[in-house]
Amino acid sequence: MLYFENDYSEGAHPKVLEALTKTNYESLSGYGSDEYCERAKAKIKKACGCDDAEVYFLVGGTQTNQIVIDTMLQPYEGVVAAATGHVNVHEAGAIEFTGHKVLTVPEHDGKMHAEELRDFIETFYNDEAHEHMVFPGMVYISHPTEYGTLYTKEELIKISDVCKQFEIPLFLDGARLGYGVMAKDTNIDIPTIAKYCDVFYIGGTKVGALCGEAVVFTKNNMPKHFTTRVKQHGALLAKGRLLGIQFDTLFTDDLYFKIAKNAIDTAEVLKKGLADKGYKFYLDSPTNQQFIVLENDKLEKLAKGVRYSFWEKYDDTHTVIRFATSWATKMEDVEALIDLL
Amino acid sequence: MLYFENDYSEGAHPKVLEALTKTNYESLSGYGSDEYCERAKAKIKKACGCDDAEVYFLVGGTQTNQIVIDTMLQPYEGVVAAATGHVNVHEAGAIEFTGHKVLTVPEHDGKMHAEELRDFIETFYNDEAHEHMVFPGMVYISHPTEYGTLYTKEELIKISDVCKQFEIPLFLDGARLGYGVMAKDTNIDIPTIAKYCDVFYIGGTKVGALCGEAVVFTKNNMPKHFTTRVKQHGALLAKGRLLGIQFDTLFTDDLYFKIAKNAIDTAEVLKKGLADKGYKFYLDSPTNQQFIVLENDKLEKLAKGVRYSFWEKYDDTHTVIRFATSWATKMEDVEALIDLL
Amino acid sequence: MLYFENDYSEGAHPKVLEALTKTNYESLSGYGSDEYCERAKAKIKKACGCDDAEVYFLVGGTQTNQIVIDTMLQPYEGVVAAATGHVNVHEAGAIEFTGHKVLTVPEHDGKMHAEELRDFIETFYNDEAHEHMVFPGMVYISHPTEYGTLYTKEELIKISDVCKQFEIPLFLDGARLGYGVMAKDTNIDIPTIAKYCDVFYIGGTKVGALCGEAVVFTKNNMPKHFTTRVKQHGALLAKGRLLGIQFDTLFTDDLYFKIAKNAIDTAEVLKKGLADKGYKFYLDSPTNQQFIVLENDKLEKLAKGVRYSFWEKYDDTHTVIRFATSWATKMEDVEALIDLL
Amino acid sequence: MLYFENDYSEGAHPKVLEALTKTNYESLSGYGSDEYCERAKAKIKKACGCDDAEVYFLVGGTQTNQIVIDTMLQPYEGVVAAATGHVNVHEAGAIEFTGHKVLTVPEHDGKMHAEELRDFIETFYNDEAHEHMVFPGMVYISHPTEYGTLYTKEELIKISDVCKQFEIPLFLDGARLGYGVMAKDTNIDIPTIAKYCDVFYIGGTKVGALCGEAVVFTKNNMPKHFTTRVKQHGALLAKGRLLGIQFDTLFTDDLYFKIAKNAIDTAEVLKKGLADKGYKFYLDSPTNQQFIVLENDKLEKLAKGVRYSFWEKYDDTHTVIRFATSWATKMEDVEALIDLL
Structure with a gap:
């Protein structure tokens, strides 16, 4: 299962955990x-x-x-x-x-x-x-x-x-x-x-x-x-x-900026992949959240391979969904997602 | 000065005051x-x-x-x-x-x-x-x-x-x-x-x-x-x-209903008077509050003879104002207001 | 029934009601x-x-x-x-x-x-x-x-x-x-x-x-x-x-001071009457509230002639009760209360 | 410096950090x-x-x-x-x-x-x-x-x-x-x-x-x-x-109970040490917080070797202070504290 549901589904950057451990006592x-x-x-x-x-x-x-x-x-x-x-x-x-x-x-x-x-x-x-x-x-x-x-x-x-x-x-x-x-x-x-x-x-x-x-x-x-x-x-x-x-x-x-950049880099690749495949964007987002308008009957099938967020009803037959990248997103997962779409 | 600013500018119905006085001790x-x-x-x-x-x-x-x-x-x-x-x-x-x-x-x-x-x-x-x-x-x-x-x-x-x-x-x-x-x-x-x-x-x-x-x-x-x-x-x-x-x-x-009717009766006369004189209503109100759209340059002159409520801006040159009648409104004041308009 | 329960059991001073009536319209x-x-x-x-x-x-x-x-x-x-x-x-x-x-x-x-x-x-x-x-x-x-x-x-x-x-x-x-x-x-x-x-x-x-x-x-x-x-x-x-x-x-x-004085005057008479009859004061109050300590078995009988306030438990057999005078208290009622006690 | 100021001055038990690290991604x-x-x-x-x-x-x-x-x-x-x-x-x-x-x-x-x-x-x-x-x-x-x-x-x-x-x-x-x-x-x-x-x-x-x-x-x-x-x-x-x-x-x-026991064990040793040295307890505490009554003029000197909590004024010349042990307290620190006292 690919995870693009939100930007808080992993723990912390490893250096953060290391620092907590090092200073623990x-x-x-x-x-x-x-x-x-x-x-x-x-x-x-x-x-x-x-x-x-x-x-x-x-x-x-x-x-x-x-x-x-x-x-x-x-x-x-x-x-x-x-x-x-x-x-x-x-x-x-x-x-x-x-x-x-x-x-x-x-x-x-x-x-x-x-x-x-x-x-x-x-x-x-x-x-x-x-x-x-x-x-x-x-x-x-x-x-x-x-x-x-x-x-x-x-x-x-x-x-x-x-x-x-x-x-x-x-x-x-x-x-x-x-x-x-x-x-x-x-x-x-x-x-x-x-x-x-x-x-x-x-x-x-x-x-x-x-x-x-x-x-x-x-x-x-x-x-x-x-x-x-x-x-x-x-x-x-x-x-x-x-x-x-x-x-x-x-x-x-x-570190904050470097790891934030990963979310942008992966989002940019995802954005291009979505565009190449002809998906309709709900709006043009330059950051780590990407919103697309999807036919309702495709929602369920997609959910089998990737976790995303339902955002809001678009019209009676379409829904806005969100993919979110983060500091922890792996480029290979983005590529897998594009393949899946 | 005529008062149509609101429906709480007088005291109480005389019978209310009488009852308070009668039971006072x-x-x-x-x-x-x-x-x-x-x-x-x-x-x-x-x-x-x-x-x-x-x-x-x-x-x-x-x-x-x-x-x-x-x-x-x-x-x-x-x-x-x-x-x-x-x-x-x-x-x-x-x-x-x-x-x-x-x-x-x-x-x-x-x-x-x-x-x-x-x-x-x-x-x-x-x-x-x-x-x-x-x-x-x-x-x-x-x-x-x-x-x-x-x-x-x-x-x-x-x-x-x-x-x-x-x-x-x-x-x-x-x-x-x-x-x-x-x-x-x-x-x-x-x-x-x-x-x-x-x-x-x-x-x-x-x-x-x-x-x-x-x-x-x-x-x-x-x-x-x-x-x-x-x-x-x-x-x-x-x-x-x-x-x-x-x-x-x-x-x-x-008593509550009888005195409330006075506000309606006077408002109806006022409404007809406003219509006859060609004023533009902001909306059609069947009760004691009547809203009209007035040219801004007429506001000040009107204010010399009657107290009314500014309600909201209509556009750059017009304002919505409100006249309110009440249980205490006298028909002669309504007539005076119509004459004034 | 005599009323010494509190200082808000009557309406208003007559001059207050007169003023409300006079200005009503x-x-x-x-x-x-x-x-x-x-x-x-x-x-x-x-x-x-x-x-x-x-x-x-x-x-x-x-x-x-x-x-x-x-x-x-x-x-x-x-x-x-x-x-x-x-x-x-x-x-x-x-x-x-x-x-x-x-x-x-x-x-x-x-x-x-x-x-x-x-x-x-x-x-x-x-x-x-x-x-x-x-x-x-x-x-x-x-x-x-x-x-x-x-x-x-x-x-x-x-x-x-x-x-x-x-x-x-x-x-x-x-x-x-x-x-x-x-x-x-x-x-x-x-x-x-x-x-x-x-x-x-x-x-x-x-x-x-x-x-x-x-x-x-x-x-x-x-x-x-x-x-x-x-x-x-x-x-x-x-x-x-x-x-x-x-x-x-x-x-x-x-007016405020004159009518307040009535509460003091009547309370002073009441206080003297209570003292003369040997009642025990809970404390020495110089104002319109007088607190006495009463045997519990006298509470009910007293309640037949006068409305007072239970204040608090004094001990297992006694209760503190309060008599309150006010701007509206009549001296004759104080005298009747003293007679009753 | 010895630390007995409170029971939240260290990080977390190492197993807690390990678990956070292990599950991080x-x-x-x-x-x-x-x-x-x-x-x-x-x-x-x-x-x-x-x-x-x-x-x-x-x-x-x-x-x-x-x-x-x-x-x-x-x-x-x-x-x-x-x-x-x-x-x-x-x-x-x-x-x-x-x-x-x-x-x-x-x-x-x-x-x-x-x-x-x-x-x-x-x-x-x-x-x-x-x-x-x-x-x-x-x-x-x-x-x-x-x-x-x-x-x-x-x-x-x-x-x-x-x-x-x-x-x-x-x-x-x-x-x-x-x-x-x-x-x-x-x-x-x-x-x-x-x-x-x-x-x-x-x-x-x-x-x-x-x-x-x-x-x-x-x-x-x-x-x-x-x-x-x-x-x-x-x-x-x-x-x-x-x-x-x-x-x-x-x-x-x-784990929760085992590490809690450390606070009790160290507190017991501390308590005995305090008693042996003739300190006056404010009250008898069976847990990790120990309160003693100290002469005010000894407070400052003690503060040079150990961090403790001022608790409250006892009288004009004495103060209640608190020593707290915790899951992280080392027995050697307790012994050093007793030596110091």
Whole structure:
């Protein structure tokens, strides 16, 4: 059976496991105060080109989205996201659980348009009754998006400009950030993100770690008593070393980027193979998630040889499915998949 | 100055004030356990044609929407509303404050379509990842809607059927219920609502009371320890008599319906006047709220003679405004308004 | 039957009802933006001797405690109260409902001691693990307390000093404030409270109003977008006039104080009568609530002639019961009660 | 430097790391649906002597306490704990964050007494105003407690009886459960806990795992849609394998119990050494946490040779400190510590 169901079906990059094993018997202080966390933070700050960034490690993506949004918003504020944004659709209401509304703007291949965002916020402030409504207090974008697409630098700057105009933070969900910055032809790297976003995270879970997301606050804006708030959300890890050691490894000798590139390389081959065989793409994704539109009667047969994700109904006779590559995908499996298709 | 800004700009119907004054020095027990509350409940149950209904009095509309939704939903559930539903737009996030997402379906003149509702819920359950999403746990409709429109009995039954199919309650926001049931040509009365809805409320604030909404649970489904939960929401009134006496008065000799009819009668005259003068209606409303599309440069002049509500931008040169009549509107003021237009 | 069960069993002072009736047909804007609210606020500010106070009207006591505490605390903070404080015992968890812990210090006849408060907060900050605990972010006192007792000015200043030392606000629950300031021999008046507290409220529900509490922020510290937050809590009253007109009346010609004095005068007579007849007081209360310790076998007989409150078990054979007077208590009823005892 | 600061300062037992490494490239499904999770659950059910238990893996202790309490309580209920219970003191308000009050009973060496618990709940139900209070909806105990003490089987049964009497669940926090069941002279093993508790968890973080707690629902009482609720709390791990593989290893060949025994063996030697040298114990702990009362002026010198935990102030000149052993403690380090003392 070939596995292209998602980008979190294997464990961790071997170097991550080696580092955990090597440091195993060192007695380290808890809750992220150990030296590996410190080292990992320093390396991440460097990778961000942002010396005074503040870095905090959390365990998973939903948790990170929930905590960043809840702690950076005022209680009367909501977060603005594209309608397809992960926080709007696939977090089981984790944002609303903390009391905040997700406000939506239209999506275009998973992205929001700066103009529509500005229009949304201006309409809010122009409404005489806006005191009776939820204030737009933050903008959430994912990069890559839930559809594998990427913002251009120009698009990111425009969205950032809207946020500056209304003095609200821009938050970038980078659960798959490695795959975003290693895509071909992107003009967004991590320092660019650090420059234009107020907070973002570098996903580990989907890019070579057992678990872990590195949140980066770029504007001296980490919420006060952040550790207490993380604990209040039930998210403070006793053995913070587990996250520190992993990110220290991933950000040594560019490991994070090198292994992310594997997902792109294999995705590119898969994409070409799909195109050559005449498959219809749902949209053009430059990253590790590839979406195709398939006749419903072919779904079952395909499922015998490969695990993929059902994405959504396309029409009465077609379905959108997703193939995902990752840091762990072997080129031979891609080739086998193309043969199978 | 003429006042058509809303339907809550006067105090209460004189008989309500008289009753409060007459009973003022009676020593009554607190928290809604007094005899006036009991009497009012009995009269409301009769008006609902539903002997085993459970009635509970709350102070205001947002409060009622928040409490009913929060107490009837499971924690992992959200409420489905039309995109223009009051709970989605104008409650300052009061629903999300209690941890629940508002899930939206398209609106059509303020109403939802049963087909789109069914499709929304079916799509949810067909999604393999629906465990990662918010469960649709209740349907919210308003009647009249935020645009003054009314469901037909057939539409209500269809929506009720969808709710029954998925075993979730149907909640009707009746903040302006009096104006709904007294509209011309409607085939929905309160017993019909009690039959097809699991919970609804009869608005007092906008129909002759100083404050107060009467929540009616129609299926022996009042949430357990409801008084405790109301108090937990900060909504338990010490002098419950204030609500009981008002509703006892409003439901004596059909006062509620008689005074609601005044809003309809005056709105009908206004509507005809607007039509005669060639104003463009934003939509056709059979109740006490009338929406017209006005050139922006006429807004200011109009504001000198009458208070109305800005509703929303129509296009770059036009605005939707609202005139509202109420139980207190005088026909002579309507005539003066028509002259002014 | 005589009624001494509580201080909210009658309606409102007749002048309050007269004012509601007189203004009934005036068309006023909603949500507390009307002229009566403005007038009432001005009069209250004057009564507080605090020109730049900000006044906000809410409907009930639990609601007020919940909203003031939730909006003035940071999310990682709790409120410190005496163990018997209303917010710790009798609010059905309304404080925790908004995510905040009630931290407790010992009670002494319903009051906290400044020394124990300081010790509690110092212990917190001296704890190396305090990041894993709830920060003390506000101090809550009630005056009169739940046991009818009063702080002295010296005690209030000491508590205020602790709050200043740790830069946290002092909040005074004045649900029965009128009865506190009109007690004999108290050296605390409203301007004193306004001077030493950061926020407090003047209770209307228990002192002559149908409903309503006037929150006073004394240090330019009303939380940002307070109206939105009140609405988010489900507590924004459409007809804000209901509160404005009542407080405007109560603070005209010192009505609030005059009617509060009635509760004190009648309580003093009752207290003397109880003492003369040899009843054992549970504690010495200078206000409108009087607590006596009664043999259990006398409870039932007494209940035939007078409604009182069971307060708590004293020991296996005795119970603490409460008699409450109010603005509405008639001296003849007090005399009848004494005869009965 | 010797390390006795806590029981989570090393990584994981080597066999745990080996298993993670060995399975690393297996493609497994996410969110705890993999075969290792299944296997681990089966082994844990067997260890519990409870075939129809339901097991769920979570990442950390605060998270587990928060989720179990929030999902098993009704919204109007609180959890009853000893005053020193972890959920009352050291969770940064994580319980209140989900809207629930922690109700407290007195503590005796970290434990609650069944009689005081019964009295607390009976007093609640006997109070005529209990509708205005938080309902006691669950009992929380920790075993070992925060002071290293253990309940006897007789004590556990008595508490369980109170819970049954009032039909509320008994929840046992087993963050250090391995150290509890391996203590000398305890008559409580895991099957006993499974029999008398409605839900409990087997701590991994402090007993040989990198992270992870295994929640066991023993009475077919896992809350409905539990995965969705876990995700809503931000606690659903994408790579559920990380937890499954660890617990599968720990519950193979009794590894969990064998390594827990090391903490007890080393603690016993330490305890004897402390006694021989005349140190004063704060209380008698039979598990891996040992508390002694030390003169303040000796604290600093001691800190030069060993890392320990400050626990609490004892009096003005003495402090309670804690030494903790663990699965990873070497006997030679214990001996070196005794020499040092």
